[in-house]
Amino acid sequence: MNVYDFDNTIYYGDCTIDFWKHCVKKYPKVILAFPSAIVFGILFYLKLCKKEQFKQKFYAFLKYVPNVQYEVEIFWDSNIKKIKMFYKKQKCANDVIISASPDFLIAEVSKRLGVQYIASKVNSITGILESPNCYGNEKVKRFREQYPYENIKKFYSDSISDIFMAKEAKQAYIVKENTIKEWRV
DSSP: OEEEOOBTTTBSSOHHHHHHHHHHHHOGGGGGGHHHHHHHHHHHHTTSSOHHHHHHHHHGGGGGOSOHHHHHHHHHHHHGGGBOHHHHHHOOTTOEEEEEEEHHHHHHHHHHHTOEEEEEOBOTTTOOBSSOOSOTHHHHHHHHHHOTTOOEEEEEESOGGGHHHHHHEEEEEEEETTEEEEOOO
């Protein structure tokens, strides 16, 4: 089994930000949630609030989107092309995508790719996080809950915050744009 981080690893960019931009274009009221997200973004940067608090304020934009699932489908219709070629060439049916991005976004792209996923559980109507952010050591915890006996053959990520997952794999790789290098941990 191979495991992949999603944003900036097998997807060019951050799908959550791209989805937000998609929604702003169709539903300008989405911008009403932005000032609060900026304030909490600054607080998070200054280490005065937790990442989950910031993300929840950011996801508040969802309340201005009338049918989130429909928009997710339209979003992936036009953004599936941002999946990196290296992944398309080596994709296997037993791959797992593990991401801090919201599950309502990752579920749809995983279905289209024909792979499994683990992601942050976010209510797509309210924007409320329903689980801890799937980040850092939480990724290992969530992976082991879902796959307690599976061995990770290869793990790919763009971020050193995924070192805990990298340590779980027989081989780990760091991805920067289209360059993939062995990650010795």
